[in-house]
Amino acid sequence: MECEEIMERFLELDNGEGLPGEIAGHLETCPRCAAQVAAFARFTESCAAYADFAPQRDIAAGVMARIARAGEEDSPWESDLPLSMVNWIGSGLVLLVGMLLIPFSGMLQQLVRDMPSLGIALPIALGLIIAIYAALFTGSHIETLSRFLRLR
Amino acid sequence: MRRESGKDPDLPAVGRVLSGDREGFAGLVRKYENRIFSLGLRFFRNRDDACDFAQEVFVKVFERLGSFRGESLFSTWLMKVAYYHGISLCRSRREAASLPEGIEIPDTREGPQRLYARKAAGEALKGALGLLPERYRICIDLYFSFGMRYDDIAQATDIPVGTVKSHVFRAKQALREALKNSAAEDCGYGM
Numbered sequence: 001m002e003c004e005e006i007m008e009r010f011l012e013l014d015n016g017e018g019l020p021g022e023i024a025g026h027l028e029t030c031p032r033c034a035a036q037v038a039a040f041a042r043f044t045e046s047c048a049a050y051a052d053f054a055p056q057r058d059i060a061a062g063v064m065a066r067i068a069r070a071g072e073e074d075s076p077w078e079s080d081l082p083l084s085m086v087n088w089i090g091s092g093l094v095l096l097v098g099m100l101l102i103p104f105s106g107m108l109q110q111l112v113r114d115m116p117s118l119g120i121a122l123p124i125a126l127g128l129i130i131a132i133y134a135a136l137f138t139g140s141h142i143e144t145l146s147r148f149l150r151l152r
Numbered sequence: 153m154r155r156e157s158g159k160d161p162d163l164p165a166v167g168r169v170l171s172g173d174r175e176g177f178a179g180l181v182r183k184y185e186n187r188i189f190s191l192g193l194r195f196f197r198n199r200d201d202a203c204d205f206a207q208e209v210f211v212k213v214f215e216r217l218g219s220f221r222g223e224s225l226f227s228t229w230l231m232k233v234a235y236y237h238g239i240s241l242c243r244s245r246r247e248a249a250s251l252p253e254g255i256e257i258p259d260t261r262e263g264p265q266r267l268y269a270r271k272a273a274g275e276a277l278k279g280a281l282g283l284l285p286e287r288y289r290i291c292i293d294l295y296f297s298f299g300m301r302y303d304d305i306a307q308a309t310d311i312p313v314g315t316v317k318s319h320v321f322r323a324k325q326a327l328r329e330a331l332k333n334s335a336a337e338d339c340g341y342g343m
């Protein structure tokens with residue numbers, strides 16, 4: 001029953017797997033098995049046509065148009081403000097350092113002494129600036145952030 | 153797509169798209185549009201719906217490209233996204249995965265003999281598909297028509313690899329019987 005064993009082993013092979021030497025050797029001497037293997041090869045070759053139907057429309061053009069449209073709708077900032085992550089973080093740091101240095105400004109200390117209400121208004125204004133900056137940053141990086149959170 | 157080696161040939165293109173080359177994605181679409189459209193024909197019986205399906209799949213893939221970890225081939229991951237999208241659209245209608253019928257077979261330049269061989273192959277494949285419960289027919293289709301490996305089919309469909317192997321093996325045994333006549337003609341033996 002050598003032929004049966006050989007064919008069983010042949011049927012177990014995976015797509016793209018080469019013929020093991022034992023099977024190849026048998027096929028050289030056994031026309032019956034060789035014909036079955038050849039019939040299988042023709043069969044798989046013919047089947048490939050069922051995965052190769054051509055669409056009647058230009059799929060790529062449609063996809064790229066939809067991607068472009070979605071990009072405009074999802075994040076209007078991206079096209080108007082093409083700032084990289086490094087630029088965002090850099091300008092954020094500059095802003096923060098500027099704020100931290102405010103108490104050391106002699107002119108400002110003089111102003112606060114003249115107008116005590118400025119002592120309350122200034123922290124509120126600075127807080128607002130930070131909040132607006134954070135909101136802009138989040139809004140323009142919403143996709144990156146959500147991807148980052150999903151991966152955690 | 154028959155795999156030549158373990159390396160993913162699409163990885164460089166995926167990397168370029170992820171680093172901002174949106175237009176590069178069109179190349180990946182062109183490479184795989186026939187496959188995804190063909191898979192769409194399993195879920196929908198008409199070309200228009202299959203085209204819409206293919207477009208939706210590629211848009212989804214683009215949106216999720218950042219989550220592609222390269223643990224499988226890009227082509228396998230793409231098939232997975234497509235398969236699950238098809239299932240989710242068809243769940244209410246019927247289970248998918250039967251060969252598209254009444255649709256012209258590509259490449260009509262073939263001679264009548266090859267066309268006949270292809271028709272016979274189609275019949276044999278349908279016969280093998282008919283042996284399996286509907287849920288598993290996709291394994292046979294992905295193996296023979298799409299040329300996917302056992303591991304890749306398992307990854308794309310979430311069917312255990314052992315189950316994929318055993319179903320494909322059963323189908324191959326049935327096909328062997330069905331193909332015996334044409335093999336016998338070839339070697340001049342009765343089998």
Ligand SMILES: [Zn+2]
Nearest residue numbers: 003030032033
């Ligand atoms: Zn033999």
